[in-house]
Amino acid sequence: MSPHAHPHPLPRWATWQQKPFPDANLLLLHGRQPALIDSGFVAHADTTAAWARAHAGHIDLVVNTHWHCDHVGGNALLQAGGAGIAAGAPEAEALTRRDPGCCAAEYLDQPVAPYTVDMSLDDGQTLRLGEADWQVIPTPGHTPGHLALWQPDERMLVVGDALSDYDVGWVNLALDGPDAATTALASLKRLAGLAPRVLLPSHGPIPADTEAAFTTALRRAQRLVDDPAGAVWYGARRIFAFALMIRDGMPTGEVEPYLHARAWLTDAARLLDRTPETLAAELIDTMLRNGAIVLREGRLYAAAPHTPVRPESLRVPYPRAWPAATPPR
Template identity: 50%
Template sequence: MTTEPNLPKSIIWRERPFPNSNFLLLLGEQPSLIDSGFVAHAEHTAYLTREFTTRLSWVANTHWHSDHVGANAILQQAGAQIAGSHSDAESLFRTDPGCCVAEYLDQPVPRYTVDNPVGTGDRILLGDLQWEVLSVPGHTPGHLAFWNAEHRLAAVGDTVTAHDVGWVNVMREGTRALDAALDSLGRLQALDAQLLLPGHGPLVTDPSSAIDNAIGRLERQRTRIDLAVSHGAKRILAFALMIHGGMAASALDDYLTQCEWAQDAAAVVDKTVAEFSRDLVDSMLRGGGLTLRAGTLYAAASSSPVDPEVFDLPFPRAWPQHPGQENRTGDRRHDTKDDTNER
């Protein structure tokens, strides 16, 4: 693994298949990792990091989805500090049930905390370079990007990729989330970056065109909410099938009936969950997003296998509280509609 030729030598980049985010290591005075992949491959992420440095100062998270924070816990235990958005930091401190959207999406996340909350205008030394923090809500409310003006580089997480745009949770947040995502893309476009380092897929070598395409896609979703629901649902379901190693077609309806995201998506488009599930799977099979082999549905995109033991991890509602937490926050805030379900 080497750095890309159009990146500074201190930046180590590897495109990784789902369910991991890309590997982005910044070497120098403060060796730092931007995002840390999925929990099932946390040890491998740590191993990749040790190939280049014996010390990791920071893990800077663009956002708190499971495929971006999965190695946070073991890297934090080994001495790395975690940087993340203020909203994510507060929710994690309170151990809100909605942390990392883990329970909502049925995605395992190991418990971690944010040591250094950051927001727009803050500057942080990652590796040998100064990076400005940008708030780019949309894909998640607390989503961040990191901008290096010297090399005109932006690490953008799931805000935009070379061929896609991050799904927006209109099922929970409505069209205001699409408005926020469009505003974030407009501010990224104004940077006039030479290169974008996305959370998934290849380096974005033509940022202007990629952002224009993403804006167009979100504008269409803004006028047709069903397109926004479909965009998100397809990506959530594909990820679920990746981390579960596929799922029997006969069991999928029952699985989706238990998923809050599917319940919400069906309600937005005025369907039953069964109708929504059938239409979603049919659409993905026709479009090539899913394959059916011997009665089992699989995500078509390449992915790394996942040890099923990761599903033994507790959801955030079961994470132990910090000393003095009750005194600071009083009653715990609950971000999900039903607080009775356990994994």
């Protein structure tokens, strides 16, 4: 996307690319040390790397807002080409230890190619990315290690999945505890207090009205705090839709057995006081009725726009089988 194709022009040293699911948007920061914020989904790593090379020649550093598969999928390929990888401290430490739960890849059944973290990022740290200094702001909630990046001169704020023009990040009350929604709300309030000129989310367009985007996001985040059951449902819908996107749908006869085998669904069922079988059936029925998924020729598909995925790209090992890593600096 051209820097002038949206209501808030970006400086000449920043190139933005809005991408449909299953990828996250990309922000390329030009200069003597070109940097990329997030790296998309593993199936499109070649495309991401080619786009970055075409615009910057090479990438010195990839900064991940968090470790979900749609944000770290190009890490391995870019790292093999010489880029360093930076991530929030909690996730950097877990990745270095090679915790089996890294990236929630196995838990969510979302593929991530093995990578290592070269730089651990903490609150208040300043990073030179491209031609500008950016401040690291931890924004836990969507994941414990989620972070935002703030460029005070241009008043640009990279928010990851904390919010978008139409949504807020789902929270995992099972993995991250009952206060995860409250934590996410506090992170949003911290970001809103910066009053940015430009808000750069990981999904969807750049909001035309940043103040209105925060107002709406804070209301949605408060709803997740006030309605824990609703927060669990919200996460389940998002995870299931993503599973359908990356698999080009699923035959109807395979959907319920697939869901019954998922740890995230078992946890959601426990929190909602249902059996996994009951929740799976309710989830499918609810999403069909509200149009979030559609039935075509015996397959269920996610209704939201998304880019096709090659099946072979999903065949990467879970983090428990990744090779050992060296500690980040």
